[in-house]
Amino acid sequence: MPPEPKRFLFKNIALAAASGEVLEDRDILVENDRIVSISPSGGVAAPLAVQPARTARPPAPKTASTVGAATTSGGSSPTARLGNSTEVYDGRGKLALPGFYNLHSHVPMTLLRGYGEGLPLKTWLFERIFPFEALLTEEDCYWGSLLGIAEMLASGTVSFSDMYLLTPGIAKAVTESGIKANLSHGYSTAPKSKGFADSRAYEGTRFLMEAARTDTSGRLVPDAAVHAEYTFGDERFGREIAEFCRREGLRVQIHLSETKDEHETCKAKRGCTPTAFFDSCGLFEVPAIAAHGVWLEDRDLDIFAERGISLAHCPVSNLKLASGMAPIQKIIDRGIRVCLGTDGAASNNNLNLLKEANLASLLQKGLTGDPLALGPAQLLELASRNGALAQGRTDCGTLEEGMKADIIVFNLDSPRMRPDYDPLVSVFFAADSSDIVLTMVDGQILYKSGKFTTIDITRVLAEAERIQGEKLHRLEGKQ
Numbered sequence: 001m002p003p004e005p006k007r008f009l010f011k012n013i014a015l016a017a018a019s020g021e022v023l024e025d026r027d028i029l030v031e032n033d034r035i036v037s038i039s040p041s042g043g044v045a046a047p048l049a050v051q052p053a054r055t056a057r058p059p060a061p062k063t064a065s066t067v068g069a070a071t072t073s074g075g076s077s078p079t080a081r082l083g084n085s086t087e088v089y090d091g092r093g094k095l096a097l098p099g100f101y102n103l104h105s106h107v108p109m110t111l112l113r114g115y116g117e118g119l120p121l122k123t124w125l126f127e128r129i130f131p132f133e134a135l136l137t138e139e140d141c142y143w144g145s146l147l148g149i150a151e152m153l154a155s156g157t158v159s160f161s162d163m164y165l166l167t168p169g170i171a172k173a174v175t176e177s178g179i180k181a182n183l184s185h186g187y188s189t190a191p192k193s194k195g196f197a198d199s200r201a202y203e204g205t206r207f208l209m210e211a212a213r214t215d216t217s218g219r220l221v222p223d224a225a226v227h228a229e230y231t232f233g234d235e236r237f238g239r240e241i242a243e244f245c246r247r248e249g250l251r252v253q254i255h256l257s258e259t260k261d262e263h264e265t266c267k268a269k270r271g272c273t274p275t276a277f278f279d280s281c282g283l284f285e286v287p288a289i290a291a292h293g294v295w296l297e298d299r300d301l302d303i304f305a306e307r308g309i310s311l312a313h314c315p316v317s318n319l320k321l322a323s324g325m326a327p328i329q330k331i332i333d334r335g336i337r338v339c340l341g342t343d344g345a346a347s348n349n350n351l352n353l354l355k356e357a358n359l360a361s362l363l364q365k366g367l368t369g370d371p372l373a374l375g376p377a378q379l380l381e382l383a384s385r386n387g388a389l390a391q392g393r394t395d396c397g398t399l400e401e402g403m404k405a406d407i408i409v410f411n412l413d414s415p416r417m418r419p420d421y422d423p424l425v426s427v428f429f430a431a432d433s434s435d436i437v438l439t440m441v442d443g444q445i446l447y448k449s450g451k452f453t454t455i456d457i458t459r460v461l462a463e464a465e466r467i468q469g470e471k472l473h474r475l476e477g478k479q
């Protein structure tokens with residue numbers, strides 16, 4: 001006999017539907033990792049419209065881990081019919097949203113947050129960032145990733161797409177924390193021009209493929225990654241990696257036209273834009289997530305639309321590094337799928353997708369002169385459903401029956417959130433990430449009321465401080 005499903009009931013909660021409409025007073029029933037029912041709240045005496053149990057079972061005994069479980073007994077109460085082991089969450093004054101998807105990050109770079117600020121880009125990269133990164137170990141990346149994952153969970157992110165090195169440390173942090181992630185090891189051919197199969201990126205990608213097979217939860221997805229055009233050799237490398245992706249069924253992550261210098265230098269060197277160059281390699285014949293796209297031209301957008309490339313818009317990083325402002329409303333209007341990303345914490349300086357959504361909207365209103373540009377319903381789509389689809393997770397990203405239970409909860413009873421004319425407007429234009437009081441991934445609560453259930457945050461903070469001290473000591477030549 002299969003075990004009793006684990007049930008969780010959000011009771012009397014408002015929720016944001018995929019259309020952006022906010023539905024008041026709903027009960028959301030989660031069984032194991034999926035939403036099985038969403039119905040108008042029945043109240044204490046009214047019956048709850050849950051789907052009938054597949055098999056009649058006696059209520060499971062109440063366990064020590066049961067939180068706020070139903071205390072009623074007998075046949076008429078909805079919670080009693082669900083069994084005493086069902087956790088019940090009082091959703092009054094709360095709003096449930098599908099969790100956020102951060103489609104571009106370098107998560108261990110939390111360890112470099114704020115390091116070398118205020119320097120010109122090349123000095124910052126070559127004199128600060130690269131020497132620091134050269135000292136990082138897999139274990140350092142594990143702790144740095146846990147720090148970033150904790151930050152993301154506390155700000156409503158349920159899944160992220162990452163490109164970095166030393167991927168075993170990152171994969172371990174993903175598996176242990178319970179978050180979802182599409183992980184990749186960045187491939188660049190400069191300066192040694194090794195083929196993909198001889199590169200560390202190949203080893204790293206193979207490791208991730210094996211890690212995903214071992215994990216079996218489906219939360220960890222391996223992607224391939226091409227760092228960028230300016231760290232890339234000739235077309236044959238692109239063809240190699242495209243062929244590898246096709247054979248193994250992988251998606252590809254890539255930095256694309258982030259700066260004007262990168263974009264124009266490519267045109268001068270190769271006679272075409274970075275998008276056209278990678279397309280000529282066949283790299284966009286596999287599902288692709290391109291980060292930044294600040295300087296995309298109309299002919300690039302034609303390729304995006306034709307190939308179904310998803311764009312990860314990173315407005316905070318683009319402004320902080322003075323890269324420019326991507327014309328996102330125009331790109332969306334071309335029918336191109338746009339998602340949101342934070343980039344690494346060294347160039348942001350946080351991993352807060354709510355902030356990206358807010359800035360993305362304000363930028364487009366300013367750029368287009370249209371106050372209706374990138375409104376709250378569109379922001380919800382960019383932050384949730386579009387991200388899930390770009391990661392290849394078709395059963396994620398909306399609050400609907402049958403979808404994965406990736407749910408975040410905002411507290412509407414905070415000074416920022418009242419009065420409440422349109423809760424979704426409050427979320428994207430008034431809320432702070434501290435108004436997020438619960439984050440659930442695949443039916444498991446990973447963050448609730450300031451506490452992490454899978455991460456020892458005190459230890460993580462101490463390890464991050466230790467790593468910072470050790471690296472600075474070595475970089476300053478004191479060892």
Ligand SMILES: [Zn+2]
Binds near residue numbers: 104106291343344
């Ligand atoms: Zn990046």
